[in-house]
Amino acid sequence: MIKAIMGLFRRSGGGMAAAGKRAAQASAVKAAGTHSPGAHAEVSEDARDVEKALFFKSFPRPKIIALRASEVDHEAAQAYAEKARRFFAHPINLFNQSNVFYEESEAGYIESIYGNEAKSSALSGEEDAPNEKLKTIEEEDRYYVGTLTRMRHTTNQNTATYFLWLLTAGMVLGFAPFFAAFIDHARGRDVFAGLQIFQDQWMLLSLIGPVLGLGFATFSYYVSYKNQQIRNTQNFNGYIETRLNRINTIRADALKESANAEKEKSNEAEVLTSAVDWMLCYHWMIWRSFLNEQGIRNILFQIRRNTDLYKWGSFLILLAANAGFVAASFSFGLEWHEALTISIAANVWFAVLPYFYIFHICADPASLVERKMYASEWARFHTSGIDKGLEDQIRRDKGEILHYRNRLKNENF
Numbered sequence: 001m002i003k004a005i006m007g008l009f010r011r012s013g014g015g016m017a018a019a020g021k022r023a024a025q026a027s028a029v030k031a032a033g034t035h036s037p038g039a040h041a042e043v044s045e046d047a048r049d050v051e052k053a054l055f056f057k058s059f060p061r062p063k064i065i066a067l068r069a070s071e072v073d074h075e076a077a078q079a080y081a082e083k084a085r086r087f088f089a090h091p092i093n094l095f096n097q098s099n100v101f102y103e104e105s106e107a108g109y110i111e112s113i114y115g116n117e118a119k120s121s122a123l124s125g126e127e128d129a130p131n132e133k134l135k136t137i138e139e140e141d142r143y144y145v146g147t148l149t150r151m152r153h154t155t156n157q158n159t160a161t162y163f164l165w166l167l168t169a170g171m172v173l174g175f176a177p178f179f180a181a182f183i184d185h186a187r188g189r190d191v192f193a194g195l196q197i198f199q200d201q202w203m204l205l206s207l208i209g210p211v212l213g214l215g216f217a218t219f220s221y222y223v224s225y226k227n228q229q230i231r232n233t234q235n236f237n238g239y240i241e242t243r244l245n246r247i248n249t250i251r252a253d254a255l256k257e258s259a260n261a262e263k264e265k266s267n268e269a270e271v272l273t274s275a276v277d278w279m280l281c282y283h284w285m286i287w288r289s290f291l292n293e294q295g296i297r298n299i300l301f302q303i304r305r306n307t308d309l310y311k312w313g314s315f316l317i318l319l320a321a322n323a324g325f326v327a328a329s330f331s332f333g334l335e336w337h338e339a340l341t342i343s344i345a346a347n348v349w350f351a352v353l354p355y356f357y358i359f360h361i362c363a364d365p366a367s368l369v370e371r372k373m374y375a376s377e378w379a380r381f382h383t384s385g386i387d388k389g390l391e392d393q394i395r396r397d398k399g400e401i402l403h404y405r406n407r408l409k410n411e412n413f
Helices: 002-008 014-031 039-043 074-088 102-113 123-128 132-186 193-198 201-206 208-259 268-329 336-361 366-370 386-412
Strands: none
Touching (some): 074 268, 102 132, 102 268, 132 208, 132 336, 208 336, 208 366, 208 386, 268 366
């Protein structure tokens, strides 16, 4: 929502040019006529693994596009080593665009490290890859970025659907019959004479409207929206847990392969090449974990920010509806105290009640996502033990060097 607002006030043509470029890229991918498991396919509305619930979008657990440790041979280690070299040599842009948010800038940096600056599926790269294993290595991180984007879109769209549409519709449509009945009853009568307002059948029947409106809003939140968001997050959490576990297993195996390169091979050039490739693979697995967590951190920040915006947007829409009903109450020729009565009712319904409902009862919808992200069960970056891994290898290598140096000294004497 806020991006759309900002788009209205952009003065430069850079934003329009970038949008045109992205649209052209999307059209090119679509024109290819083939399905790709890349980032673009993940975020497109007609992606095959996007489902639609009654009001809210479902996020089924994504495919696991990632190699197992048993599939990583020296050829795969070389491919991962090249990605490590790309990462270590990748410059950080200190002067980012002024028309994007910080987390979007960080996401662009991560995508560029993964080799996806165009933010579209690498169709040509998939065709050029010599085998399925290398295709997976080329695609797995881009698919991950696309999955993060789809999770953010799904979560934010569900929140926008509830707060900007279902809640506001329930409150407005619930109050409208009561408002119409009050106006009809008050014309030509004294609504307070003998409590006639509670003796009119149409008036009593109209009270069903507010009950149904509030009931619909509450039911939609606690039964439909809440359960859908939790289910989506659990599917996403299962995907993240599996992915990070695979990365962690490859990391541990790469360190072992690097340490044992001289035992497996006798040729000096082969030993050095193998050791370097496996060590760079080891480092890339560590930084992949870091970048993966950074991507999750970015989308959670955006989810929390957008949730707050949608809540305030809903409240402002209801305040605008309140102003409309109050203005209408003074335009039907009612007595002053009658118009004041229905205005007070409108203020209670559209201002006081929504304030407590939105900001106290539905206090923190973003926590529905955060509470179901079981990060303590993941193979996290800070648990990768990079310091211990490097320390063990340096101690082993230096120990062997000292052993043979001392041995040669003793033999010389």
